Amino acid sequence: MRYWVLAVFLIIFIIWYLTFLARRLDRLHQRVDNTWANLDILLQKRAAVALEIAHSDIADPASSMLLTGAAYQARDAAIQNRSNAESGLSGALGLLLEDAQHLTTSADSQLLTELSALTDKIRVAIALHTDAVNRSQMLRSKFVVKSFRLAGSAPLPVTYEFEADVL
Amino acid sequence: MLSKLLKIGIVCPYSWDTPGGVGNHIRDLAEYLIAQGHDVSVLAPASEDATLPSYVVSAGKPISIPYNGAVARILFGPVAYARVRSWIAEGDFDLLHLHEPAIPSISLLACWAAEGPMVGTFHAAAKHQKIIFAIGPILEPAIEKLSARIAVSEAARLTLTDHLDTDAVIIPNGIYASRYMHGTPQSKWQGNTIGFMGRFDEPRKGLSVLIDALPVISRFAPDVKVFVAGPGDPDEVIKDIDPQLRSRFEFLGKVSESDKADFMSSVAIYVAPNTGGESFGIIVAEALAGGACVVASDIPAFDDLLGHGQYGALFESENSTELAKVIIDLFRNEGKRNELARSGKTHAQLFDWSVVAEQIYSVYEMSVVGGSKVRVSQDSRSWSRFLSKEEKP
Numbered sequence: 001m002r003y004w005v006l007a008v009f010l011i012i013f014i015i016w017y018l019t020f021l022a023r024r025l026d027r028l029h030q031r032v033d034n035t036w037a038n039l040d041i042l043l044q045k046r047a048a049v050a051l052e053i054a055h056s057d058i059a060d061p062a063s064s065m066l067l068t069g070a071a072y073q074a075r076d077a078a079i080q081n082r083s084n085a086e087s088g089l090s091g092a093l094g095l096l097l098e099d100a101q102h103l104t105t106s107a108d109s110q111l112l113t114e115l116s117a118l119t120d121k122i123r124v125a126i127a128l129h130t131d132a133v134n135r136s137q138m139l140r141s142k143f144v145v146k147s148f149r150l151a152g153s154a155p156l157p158v159t160y161e162f163e164a165d166v167l
Numbered sequence: 168m169l170s171k172l173l174k175i176g177i178v179c180p181y182s183w184d185t186p187g188g189v190g191n192h193i194r195d196l197a198e199y200l201i202a203q204g205h206d207v208s209v210l211a212p213a214s215e216d217a218t219l220p221s222y223v224v225s226a227g228k229p230i231s232i233p234y235n236g237a238v239a240r241i242l243f244g245p246v247a248y249a250r251v252r253s254w255i256a257e258g259d260f261d262l263l264h265l266h267e268p269a270i271p272s273i274s275l276l277a278c279w280a281a282e283g284p285m286v287g288t289f290h291a292a293a294k295h296q297k298i299i300f301a302i303g304p305i306l307e308p309a310i311e312k313l314s315a316r317i318a319v320s321e322a323a324r325l326t327l328t329d330h331l332d333t334d335a336v337i338i339p340n341g342i343y344a345s346r347y348m349h350g351t352p353q354s355k356w357q358g359n360t361i362g363f364m365g366r367f368d369e370p371r372k373g374l375s376v377l378i379d380a381l382p383v384i385s386r387f388a389p390d391v392k393v394f395v396a397g398p399g400d401p402d403e404v405i406k407d408i409d410p411q412l413r414s415r416f417e418f419l420g421k422v423s424e425s426d427k428a429d430f431m432s433s434v435a436i437y438v439a440p441n442t443g444g445e446s447f448g449i450i451v452a453e454a455l456a457g458g459a460c461v462v463a464s465d466i467p468a469f470d471d472l473l474g475h476g477q478y479g480a481l482f483e484s485e486n487s488t489e490l491a492k493v494i495i496d497l498f499r500n501e502g503k504r505n506e507l508a509r510s511g512k513t514h515a516q517l518f519d520w521s522v523v524a525e526q527i528y529s530v531y532e533m534s535v536v537g538g539s540k541v542r543v544s545q546d547s548r549s550w551s552r553f554l555s556k557e558e559k560p
Contacts, residue, residue, distance in 0.1 A: 020308075023545070024308055024311065027282075027311070027312060028311065030537065031314060033537075034314065034534075034536050034537040035314075035533070037536055037537075038533045038536050041536075120526075120529075121529050121533075124336050124529065124530060124533065125533055127334060127335075127336050128314070128315050128336070128533060130334070131316070131333060131334045134334075135311055135333070
């Protein structure tokens with residue numbers, strides 16, 4: 001008799017624990033989606049600012065071409081090529097900014113401040129995204145989560161290479 | 168500037184009527200956000216007879232427990248939990264900002280009870296928090312719910328990564344730099360003077376290190392004067408000072424904000440000899456903003472804040488001989504003193520609320536992107552239904 005009670009409690013506990021884990025996992029996946037959405041918006045904005053810079057007086061014709069190309073690539077890249085495209089844009093912007101320190105016109109320097117503010121935000125967004133991804137990967141590598149397939153059909157979240165060295 | 172207006176709920180773990188670093192930070196942040204047009208409600212423990220500003224909601228009477236080398240007045244328990252839940256349910260917040268959610272407090276309870284966009288700020292930096300953090304596995308699922316984590320300094324971030332295995336964005340504490348910028352130097356505090364500010368009867372503030380350094384300093388600078396500002400009982404400290412040196416000390420008691428600005432711009436050197444337990448060092452940032460030449464112990468928070476010696480001189484923590492050496496060197500070299508004070512003042516602008524609150528707000532913006540509001544979480548609702556029948560809808 002007593003064993004029955006114990007067994008029932010155990011089963012209830014196991015069910016509770018599994019739903020608890022599943023909910024945790026679901027929350028983390030949502031966090032990954034949200035943080036990625038953030039980052040995506042900011043990167044799109046950056047591409048737009050890069051285009052504006054390319055059309056302004058800051059860029060000489062050659063770097064303007066390079067920048068325009070990189071910005072379009074970053075904007076239109078499919079998810080597989082996204083990492084390369086964003087790294088390319090970071091590189092192009094980096095090159096240009098290196099020798100754009102001595103600018104005088106206010107309109108131009110305004111663009112640059114906008115870019116640097118955006119870069120700061122991107123840095124924060126990347127940190128948030130990486131953290132969310134790491135946490136979900138950690139939870140998903142748990143034995144219980146794997147064996148009960150608590151993640152369902154959700155793809156394993158990944159970080160992108162460009163996140164390591166954006167500007 | 169700030170584009171979207173939000174309804175923000177801030178949770179303060181420590182009693183509102185006992186002044187402290189975290190409480191001041193929350194007050195300034197809340198007032199800044201309100202001034203920007205946001206709707207802010209702060210939930211904090213408070214004594215029954217405390218007068219609270221209109222934006223503060225009391226969560227109940229705090230209890231005192233020893234924590235991190237001081238007595239913390241915090242609150243938890245079933246009654247507090249129920250209050251936290253109803254505050255969340257009634258608040259209809261876009262976002263919750265929880266301060267210090269890793270200690271047993273209403274911040275942790277709120278983290279437990281809520282679901283939706285949440286930002287957590289971690290203030291503490293201490294090595295021996297193992298006991299609190301030993302419950303990591305229990306904390307983890309709760310802390311995991313935070314959509315963004317903020318640490319106030321590199322030291323606080325390291326504490327977090329060490330104990331809870333999670334990363335954080337560093338956003339420093341804020342000060343109103345403009346309040347300290349225009350102090351008028353007072354002749355009574357000028358000359359070969361050393362300033363100290365803080366609760367001097369707390370050992371970790373390190374006044375004793377300065378007292379031990381004074382015999383050497385007075386040998387080289389016989390006219391040295393030490394001004395100690397801050398609340399506390401001077402008699403306790405005075406009886407430990409060498410009788411010959413007692414006249415070198417002057418206790419000013421608690422000083423007002425405007426006196427603080429004058430004080431910082433007058434004293435030749437401001438000393439922060441704290442021996443630990445400090446995670447940011449708001450008073451050091453204020454001293455820098457006030458244009459003081461700062462000498463601080465090399466604990467991680469100060470080392471970080473002073474740019475490894477770029478914006479103020481550092482000495483080995485608890486080493487009064489080295490402190491004396493650094494001070495004497497600066498007394499003799501006015502050029503170096505002015506240079507440090509000047510670069511420190513510029514650096515302190517980075518901690519101004521206009522900069523810091525913008526950074527915090529951009530984290531808010533990123534957290535609310537999912538579009539959902541804060542609500543009481545499912546688990547917590549079923550629990551309360553399970554525990555108390557009368558709460559059934």
